[in-house]
Amino acid sequence: MIVNILRFAFRPGTTKERQSEVLAAMRRTASVESAEYGTVGRDLGDPAEGFSHAYCVGVADLDALERYLYDPVHLAGDDDILPYVTRLSAVRFTDDPDPAVGAGMAALVQAKLAAYPEWARQLDEAARR
Template sequence: MITNVLRFTFKDETTEEERAEVLALMRRTASVESVAFGTVGRDIGDPAEGFTHAYSASLQDLDALERYLHDPAHIEGDWTILPRLARLAAVRFTDDPDPDAATRVAALHTAKLAKYPEWERLLHAIPA
């Protein structure tokens, strides 16, 4: 299992309607075919860290991760989601004992960045 957790906060100028739209798009992404388990909600960690919400998607294996990364619902939603985020931090973990698992996951992410340069620009515009 590979799990991707995103902690984020919205830009101050993001309206309540836009926030609701972002959360709905994230819930849609967290429920695509390749996701074994996903959730979206309030971040209840340390408020001093500045994150207000979190997203999680767990995928069975690398094949599922690759499908997830390129799923049209994921790609299309990000065009609306990413410009509305003020901060974003990712944590990825796996129960796969393969010592190369992190390298393989990183390679899939790097391939996505290369395939979608505008997506990469939007992603890297958000401070961690």
């Protein structure tokens, strides 16, 4: 299993209605065929860290990760999500003992970043806000 956890906050000025729409887009993304499980909700960590919410999705393997990254629901959701989040921080881990999984995951993400430069820009901006 490959697990991706994203902690984030909403950008200042993001209305409660827009926040609900963003969370709904995340729930749709977390429920695509390639996801084994997914959830989104309030971050229960230390508020001083600046995170208000978290997103978690698990995919079975690298093949599922590739399908997840390019799923039309995921691709469409990015434009509904990334402009409204800030302090985006990722934790990724696996229970797969194969040492090549990390490099395979990184290669898939790099390929998507190269194929979708606007996505890359939005991710970078969200992480730096």
